[in-house]
Amino acid sequence: xxxxxxxxxxxxxxxxxxxxxxxxxxxxxxxxxxxxxxxxxxxxxxxxxxxxxxxxxxxxxxxxxxxxxxxxxxxxxxxxxxxxxxxxxxxxxxxxxxxxxxxxxxxxxxxxxxxxxxxxxxxxxxxxxxxxxxxxxxxxxxxxxxxxxxxxxxxxxxxxxxxxxxxxxxxxxxxxxxxxxxxxxxxxxxxxxxxxxxxxxxxxxxxxxxxxxxxxxxxxxxxxxxxxxxxxxxxxxxxxxxxxxxxxxxxxxxxxxxxxxxxxxxxxxxxxxxxxxxxxxxxxxxxxxxxxxxxxxxxxxxxxxxxxxxxxxxxxxxxxxxxxxxxxxxxxxxxxxxxxxxxxxxxxxxxxxxxxxxxxxxxxxxxxxxxxxxxxxxxxxxxxxxxxxxxxxxxxxxxxxxxxxxxxxxxxxxxxxxxx
Amino acid sequence: xxxxxxxxxxxxxxxxxxxxxxxxxxxxxxxxxxxxxxxxxxxxxxxxxxxxxxxxxxxxxxxxxxxxxxxxxxxxxxxxxxxxxxxxxxxxxxxxxxxxxxxxxxxxxxxxxxxxxxxxxxxxxxxxxxxxxxxxxxxxxxxxxxxxxxxxxxxxxxxxxxxxxxxxxxxxxxxxxxxxxxxxxxxxxxxxxxxxxxxxxxxxxxxxxxxxxxxxxxxxxxxxxxxxxxxxxxxxxxxxxxx
Numbered sequence: 001x002x003x004x005x006x007x008x009x010x011x012x013x014x015x016x017x018x019x020x021x022x023x024x025x026x027x028x029x030x031x032x033x034x035x036x037x038x039x040x041x042x043x044x045x046x047x048x049x050x051x052x053x054x055x056x057x058x059x060x061x062x063x064x065x066x067x068x069x070x071x072x073x074x075x076x077x078x079x080x081x082x083x084x085x086x087x088x089x090x091x092x093x094x095x096x097x098x099x100x101x102x103x104x105x106x107x108x109x110x111x112x113x114x115x116x117x118x119x120x121x122x123x124x125x126x127x128x129x130x131x132x133x134x135x136x137x138x139x140x141x142x143x144x145x146x147x148x149x150x151x152x153x154x155x156x157x158x159x160x161x162x163x164x165x166x167x168x169x170x171x172x173x174x175x176x177x178x179x180x181x182x183x184x185x186x187x188x189x190x191x192x193x194x195x196x197x198x199x200x201x202x203x204x205x206x207x208x209x210x211x212x213x214x215x216x217x218x219x220x221x222x223x224x225x226x227x228x229x230x231x232x233x234x235x236x237x238x239x240x241x242x243x244x245x246x247x248x249x250x251x252x253x254x255x256x257x258x259x260x261x262x263x264x265x266x267x268x269x270x271x272x273x274x275x276x277x278x279x280x281x282x283x284x285x286x287x288x289x290x291x292x293x294x295x296x297x298x299x300x301x302x303x304x305x306x307x308x309x310x311x312x313x314x315x316x317x318x319x320x321x322x323x324x325x326x327x328x329x330x331x332x333x334x335x336x337x338x339x340x341x342x343x344x345x346x347x348x349x350x351x352x353x354x355x356x357x358x359x360x361x362x363x364x365x366x367x368x369x370x371x372x373x374x375x376x377x378x379x380x381x382x383x384x385x386x387x388x389x390x391x392x393x394x395x396x397x398x399x400x401x402x403x404x405x406x407x408x409x410x411x412x413x414x415x416x417x418x419x420x
Numbered sequence: 421x422x423x424x425x426x427x428x429x430x431x432x433x434x435x436x437x438x439x440x441x442x443x444x445x446x447x448x449x450x451x452x453x454x455x456x457x458x459x460x461x462x463x464x465x466x467x468x469x470x471x472x473x474x475x476x477x478x479x480x481x482x483x484x485x486x487x488x489x490x491x492x493x494x495x496x497x498x499x500x501x502x503x504x505x506x507x508x509x510x511x512x513x514x515x516x517x518x519x520x521x522x523x524x525x526x527x528x529x530x531x532x533x534x535x536x537x538x539x540x541x542x543x544x545x546x547x548x549x550x551x552x553x554x555x556x557x558x559x560x561x562x563x564x565x566x567x568x569x570x571x572x573x574x575x576x577x578x579x580x581x582x583x584x585x586x587x588x589x590x591x592x593x594x595x596x597x598x599x600x601x602x603x604x605x606x607x608x609x610x611x612x613x614x615x616x617x618x619x620x621x622x623x624x625x626x627x628x629x630x631x632x633x634x635x636x637x638x639x640x641x642x643x644x645x646x647x648x649x650x651x652x653x654x655x656x657x658x659x660x661x662x663x
Binding site for chain 1: 475478480481500501504505507508509511513515519520521523524532533535536537538539540541544580584
């Protein structure tokens with residue numbers, strides 16, 4: 001027991017001594033320590049900045065994509081993500097999706113919890129001399145909100161009767177409200193008259209601000225019954241149909257939709273679908289592919305700089321071992337074992353590297369914050385990135401410090417004491 | 421069996437080096453014993469083998485042939501780790517150039533052997549202070565070597581050698597880098613320590629210094645050429661300046 005206790009105390013005091021020596025050498029040779037760690041600092045800084053920006057992008061992208069319903073399938077003529085111009089032209093030649101398909105889906109999609117048609121057009125909204133151009137006009141039904149993520153701010157959303165009677169009722173997005181009714185309380189907007197492309201409508205409600213989706217403003221829109229939309233802005237436009245289901249029913253829903261649409265659109269069994277089922281997930285998947293590649297590049301760059309930094313540390317540690325040969329001899333004479341000397345130098349190199357990593361992490365996060373401030377990019381600092389930055393550089397210090405440390409430990413005490 | 425009672429038993433010790441393809445016999449069959457409490461000078465001119473002998477006695481090196489028993493341990497069979505532990509426990513080194521760690525305080529320098537022994541921080545501190553007191557340096561605990569005079573540095577080194585209560589103090593030309601007055605103080609300190617019971621081996625090339633020791637072992641060309649009272653052995657063949 002006593003021996004064991006001795007060994008523990010010895011290991012602890014030797015480690016503490018190692019840390020003390022490392023600290024005193026770091027402080028004693030500040031400029032050199034700084035230059036030694038510069039490689040690590042730059043490497044970690046680069047990686048942390050890139051990772052912080054990618055993670056920031058991830059967060060903002062996922063928040064944006066969440067404005068599309070997570071569990072909604074959008075049936076459209078076009079696929080959201082096209083492979084190339086040829087594919088796009090092929091999709092352009094597809095038959096439009098219309099009422100026939102909508103009614104079939106309503107009849108047959110047993111797993112659906114909400115079904116909303118969507119007819120789109122660009123338009124101008126005016127009121128009492130004020131005008132907002134380039135507004136997205138969306139013709140839909142009462143279930144539209146249930147398929148996405150918007151919520152009503154004032155008034156009400158479209159009702160079934162609005163659709164049945166094709167009423168001139170409009171629900172306005174936040175930007176349209178702000179520009180047509182500057183300074184007006186949201187509640188006062190309800191009941192006001194506006195024109196959409198010159199036709200009279202009554203505002204029945206407004207939508208709370210939604211932000212942007214992939215650079216598209218989700219607040220510059222006006223929502224009206226699709227029945228009215230077809231009368232006022234043309235019934236020949238292709239519809240999209242948003243169909244929502246419980247998360248566990250999504251696959252079954254897609255199967256149902258494919259079956260229904262192929263039958264209604266009379267697609268021969270040997271032909272491919274002449275419609276597309278789009279989901280939010282597709283964006284996420286494509287996005288992850290892109291950022292995955294970015295991550296790969298960041299990690300590659302980081303590894304290369306860390307190796308360069310590691311070689312810098314190895315170089316300095318070799319110099320340090322040579323300079324301190326006599327000291328090593330003295331320590332050996334006083335009873336330090338080889339592994340004690342090894343430990344001492346490993347502690348020193350990993351502390352130097354970890355400090356470099358800490359500084360690099362701080363700088364990297366700073367750079368990411370600056371980029372986030374001056375550009376539209378977002379930045380996020382996760383604790384794991386910080387830990388990884390510091391831990392990884394300490395590992396580099398350990399790895400590249402091991403050869404110098406081994407050389408120090410192998411020194412012959414007699415030779416070392418005599419070294420001039 | 422007087423051997424087992426002796427602190428140091430050296431028998432037929434050889435240490436050969438190969439330099440430039442040629443074998444150099446730095447030590448060529450050296451035998452002697454040293455008992456506890458002795459004050460022995462190992463004297464000889466440079467190249468006589470005394471440094472090699474000191475390295476062997478200090479367990480820094482192992483012999484090519486022969487046996488060396490220190491306080492019951494057969495040194496020639498020990499592993500590198502065991503040698504390190506033995507040095508830590510049994511040997512207190514005092515070097516010509518002091519060999520203090522420049523960035524550490526006197527106290528930290530003296531504590532060092534105890535760090536490698538696994539002595540707790542508090543006990544280390546207390547023992548180091550006591551050792552510094554024993555060499556008369558109570559007022560210099562927190563000075564660094566470059567803030568101390570040569571004599572004070574050597575006192576710190578002696579305190580460091582004493583702190584682990586080793587069986588032997590092994591001093592290699594301890595006065596070589598000091599002026600004669602300070603050197604004299606250090607020699608007196610050794611004499612005092614010997615009176616208090618410490619075994620001291622003093623390696624020197626100076627006959628005068630060796631002559632002051634109760635016993636001297638004289639080396640020449642790797643062999644013992646004299647072993648007896650310091651005043652007799654050391655000055656034989658040396659230029660003696662009578663006052």
